[in-house]
Amino acid sequence: MPVSEAFAGSEAVSTTEHSMTTDTAGPDVETSDGAFQPFLDLTDMIAGDQLQIRCYEKATSGGTQRLVEEWTRFGAQSPKVLVLPTLMLMHGWDWTLDALAGTITVTWSIRKVATPTEAFTGSEAVAATEHSMVTDTAGPDVETSDGVFQPFLDVVDMIAGDQLQIRVYEKIQAADTQAVVYEQILTGAQSKPIWTCPALTLLHGWDMTIKALAGTISVEWSIRKVG
Amino acid sequence: MSLFVPSLTRGWFLYDNFGVNPSNTPGTSVIPGASNAEGAWTQVASAANIAQDVYGFFVRVSDGATTAQSKMHLLDVGVDPAGGTAYSAIINNVVCGSSSPSGTYFFFLFFIKAGSSVAVRIQGSNATAGTVRVAVRFYGYLTHPEVLPLGMFSETIGTITNSNGVSYTPGNAADGTWVSLGTTVKALWWWQIGTQRDNSAGANETLYAEISYGDGTNKHIIARILERFDNAEQGYHLLPLHLSFFEAYCPVPAGSELFIRGRCDSAPDSGYNGVAVGVGG
Numbered sequence: 001m002p003v004s005e006a007f008a009g010s011e012a013v014s015t016t017e018h019s020m021t022t023d024t025a026g027p028d029v030e031t032s033d034g035a036f037q038p039f040l041d042l043t044d045m046i047a048g049d050q051l052q053i054r055c056y057e058k059a060t061s062g063g064t065q066r067l068v069e070e071w072t073r074f075g076a077q078s079p080k081v082l083v084l085p086t087l088m089l090m091h092g093w094d095w096t097l098d099a100l101a102g103t104i105t106v107t108w109s110i111r112k113v114a115t116p117t118e119a120f121t122g123s124e125a126v127a128a129t130e131h132s133m134v135t136d137t138a139g140p141d142v143e144t145s146d147g148v149f150q151p152f153l154d155v156v157d158m159i160a161g162d163q164l165q166i167r168v169y170e171k172i173q174a175a176d177t178q179a180v181v182y183e184q185i186l187t188g189a190q191s192k193p194i195w196t197c198p199a200l201t202l203l204h205g206w207d208m209t210i211k212a213l214a215g216t217i218s219v220e221w222s223i224r225k226v227g
Numbered sequence: 228m229s230l231f232v233p234s235l236t237r238g239w240f241l242y243d244n245f246g247v248n249p250s251n252t253p254g255t256s257v258i259p260g261a262s263n264a265e266g267a268w269t270q271v272a273s274a275a276n277i278a279q280d281v282y283g284f285f286v287r288v289s290d291g292a293t294t295a296q297s298k299m300h301l302l303d304v305g306v307d308p309a310g311g312t313a314y315s316a317i318i319n320n321v322v323c324g325s326s327s328p329s330g331t332y333f334f335f336l337f338f339i340k341a342g343s344s345v346a347v348r349i350q351g352s353n354a355t356a357g358t359v360r361v362a363v364r365f366y367g368y369l370t371h372p373e374v375l376p377l378g379m380f381s382e383t384i385g386t387i388t389n390s391n392g393v394s395y396t397p398g399n400a401a402d403g404t405w406v407s408l409g410t411t412v413k414a415l416w417w418w419q420i421g422t423q424r425d426n427s428a429g430a431n432e433t434l435y436a437e438i439s440y441g442d443g444t445n446k447h448i449i450a451r452i453l454e455r456f457d458n459a460e461q462g463y464h465l466l467p468l469h470l471s472f473f474e475a476y477c478p479v480p481a482g483s484e485l486f487i488r489g490r491c492d493s494a495p496d497s498g499y500n501g502v503a504v505g506v507g508g
Contacts, residue, residue: 070372071369071371071372074239085373160315161315163379184508185379185380185413188340189308190340191341
């Protein structure tokens with residue numbers, strides 16, 4: 001897969017949240033598709049500094065941009081370069097910087113390693129029936145398309161008392177029985193309403209499912225694919 | 228596709244109810260319920276105090292013991308995400324009775340949304356409620372939140388009878404018999420041990436207790452604690468080993484049977500009981 005530098009810049013960041021895609025105030029709504037990984041040089045950070053780094057995205061093309069993840073660094077750094085996870089971003093994303101204390105000069109490079117496609121998308125008011133995000137019907141299904149897949153879910157609808165189970169199923173070998181390979185359960189309102197997980201290489205008979213263990217929860221999703 | 232596994236995370240936000248620093252009585256005084264009744268919620272952090280998302284919290288329970296009295300206690304931790312006083316328990320029935328001024332220690336890897344208020348309540352066995360001191364410190368502002376599992380629910384494994392967990396008999400300088408605590412409902416990956424001695428005339432003795440999961444033949448030990456019980460009916464952790472990530476973190480599948488056993492440094496007194504508290508998400 002070819003690697004390119006999609007965005008790069010340098011900024012003396014203060015209390016205004018700063019977009020690393022537009023190099024202006026952020027967050028912006030970037031719609032270029034890619035599996036992106038930021039590298040940040042934090043050499044300038046000293047005692048007393050506080051830097052917040054955020055990733056935003058829309059789960060679906062018609063969705064609302066919300067927070068995916070937030071990282072906070074304090075003081076002088078070791079190591080001085082911060083590398084963040086690779087995320088498949090598509091619909092309205094940004095990575096931002098905000099100095100919560102101090103003025104911090106940050107140099108960044110957002111590398112792109114592949115161009116994902118949206119393999120499956122949908123929305124559902126999910127209740128106690130496990131729901132396939134591949135077929136948009138009751139699940140789990142047995143999907144056999146190959147690729148590296150990463151799901152993005154908008155779970156902003158979750159409120160106190162709700163409980164959402166998210167699962168990834170796969171067969172280890174083609175003739176094996178499908179089994180759970182990843183599971184997370186979210187409870188109550190979410191601070192970071194766009195949920196994602198590490199990209200998984202899926203081959204033989206997989207699915208990604210949602211199920212409300214408590215409540216009825218409206219979820220929008222997008223399963224992105226590379227390969 | 229590039230892959231990068233980040234390093235571990237550091238939490239830079241903290242809030243606690245320890246009071247003046249230093250204090251030899253850190254925490255908040257809580258009045259337990261009497262005669263096995265649940266106590267009232269006592270706030271340990273307001274919505275303003277929980278200024279950031281919390282990913283884990285430390286708890287010390289102390290000063291609940293009375294000489295020649297059996298004072299068994301069960302601790303709940305409750306959260307109101309709206310920042311009010313409508314608390315729902317996120318941690319239930321942590322066995323922690325007869326705590327000395329040194330106290331017993333717990334850490335829960337559990338997510339609490341910023342702006343929530345947090346309270347504790349205690350169920351007590353004794354007809355005279357007395358007081359218990361509860362010290363809590365919350366951690367947030369993570370450098371790498373993606374590497375930390377998000378605690379979203381808990382299960383207390385072990386049937387509660389009155390204000391006791393599951394009874395077990397420690398061995399005399401040898402391991403006692405494993406006693407079943409019950410079965411997990413969901414997959415859980417963070418574990419703490421709650422133990423106490425329901426005895427109003429106990430001797431000085433030291434307990435090494437451990438919890439495990441497995442079956443009738445094979446068991447995997449999850450976590451251990453070393454706790455001292457004295458003849459003033461006080462219990463306190465000598466080695467709260469379950470605070471260590473390497474003991475507390477242990478993924479256990481849904482539907483697993485949990486067990487507890489102990490050993491004492493002498494012929495054990497009666498009244499030992501306990502639970503395992505697991506967190507998942």
